[in-house]
Amino acid sequence: MAQYTAKIIILGSGPAGYTAAIYAARAGLNPCLISGFEEGGQLTMTSMIENFPGFPLGISGVELTDKMKQQAVNVGVTIINDKINEVDLSQKPFILSSENGNCFQTESLIVATGASAKWLDYQAHKKYIGKGLSTCATCDGFFYKNKTVAVVGGGNAAAEEALYLTNFASKVILVHRRAELRAEKILQERLFKNPKIEIAWNNVVYEIFGDKQVSGVKLKNVITDEIKTVDLNGVFLAIGYKPNSEIFKKYLNLDDDGYILTKPDSSATNVEGVFACGDVKNKSFQQAVIAAGTGAQASMEAQRYLTSL
Numbered sequence: 001m002a003q004y005t006a007k008i009i010i011l012g013s014g015p016a017g018y019t020a021a022i023y024a025a026r027a028g029l030n031p032c033l034i035s036g037f038e039e040g041g042q043l044t045m046t047s048m049i050e051n052f053p054g055f056p057l058g059i060s061g062v063e064l065t066d067k068m069k070q071q072a073v074n075v076g077v078t079i080i081n082d083k084i085n086e087v088d089l090s091q092k093p094f095i096l097s098s099e100n101g102n103c104f105q106t107e108s109l110i111v112a113t114g115a116s117a118k119w120l121d122y123q124a125h126k127k128y129i130g131k132g133l134s135t136c137a138t139c140d141g142f143f144y145k146n147k148t149v150a151v152v153g154g155g156n157a158a159a160e161e162a163l164y165l166t167n168f169a170s171k172v173i174l175v176h177r178r179a180e181l182r183a184e185k186i187l188q189e190r191l192f193k194n195p196k197i198e199i200a201w202n203n204v205v206y207e208i209f210g211d212k213q214v215s216g217v218k219l220k221n222v223i224t225d226e227i228k229t230v231d232l233n234g235v236f237l238a239i240g241y242k243p244n245s246e247i248f249k250k251y252l253n254l255d256d257d258g259y260i261l262t263k264p265d266s267s268a269t270n271v272e273g274v275f276a277c278g279d280v281k282n283k284s285f286q287q288a289v290i291a292a293g294t295g296a297q298a299s300m301e302a303q304r305y306l307t308s309l
């Protein structure tokens, strides 16, 4: 068990965390970044990123986050591979305890712990992530030009993803386990009107199959138990995200879905000296470049806070 003290600690090694750390290091604050056990964050689950500026031919998610890490190391960020499982934000310095039994003390904390997509059956399906199975139509839709895809879900996110995918795919099958959608009426009307969209009511994805890439699914009708095989090229899950904010809920204000609430136009939380950035606070725009942007903002706000002490 080791004790660490730092002026500023950043939790998370996705684009938000690395960017916050790079800004803090360049401001001379000797930051410590605790990476969590998913080093690189969600981007490492995708094969190709084509919408992060600066990479005209695209870049793999793993390579992009490796570059961010290298840049952080180069400017002097201390990176510790550990995960925080308990925090005490009731007094200064804040105290953080980790899974590896370490204890951290800090004047200022940046929470960049991201969000985790909900998967139908993570263990069974993880081999297809980035190989036909995705949780992000904005990110991966482009790769499905003139292909058949399925979207799983029945809420606004599923409806929006299905509509978005019709810009590329020749056919979009919306798989929903009930006989009606939860999505707003206006979105439902757009879905019903779109000739590329077919809805598989009362169905669940029973199996995803394919050799190296997804090549089809088995759908099970929950009323009749009938199982139908559908050949397709991609499956997009839109069954929700879970922000990684559980350990903060005793101290930080969260919205009903668990996203950290921050002050308007700011990354400051309700606890002075604690800032939040990236997907853990951003329900509507979960993209790497936005996570990086809010990481920079959180770091600059933390710098001002530390200067004011």
Ligand SMILES: Cc1cc2nc3c(=O)[nH]c(=O)nc-3n(C[C@H](O)[C@H](O)[C@H](O)COP(=O)(O)OP(=O)(O)OC[C@H]3O[C@@H](n4cnc5c(N)ncnc54)[C@H](O)[C@@H]3O)c2cc1C
Pocket (backbone or CB within 6 Å): 011, 012, 013, 014, 015, 016, 017, 034, 035, 036, 037, 038, 039, 040, 041, 042, 043, 045, 046, 048, 049, 050, 051, 052, 082, 083, 084, 085, 112, 113, 114, 115, 116, 117, 130, 134, 135, 136, 138, 139, 140, 244, 247, 277, 278, 279, 280, 285, 286, 287, 288, 289, 291
């Ligand atoms: C399959 C997929 C494909 C995507 N493709 C694209 C794309 O093409 N373009 C794009 O812009 N966006 C894409 N995204 C979205 C993008 O990955 C996210 O918006 C972005 O990664 C969010 O960054 P973040 O830093 O907020 O959090 P994350 O990337 O979620 O990283 C969170 C970090 O926090 C750490 N952590 C969690 N809990 C703790 C803890 N208790 N203590 C310490 N550390 C902790 C984790 O280990 C992880 O390193 C994709 C997402 C997915 C799932």
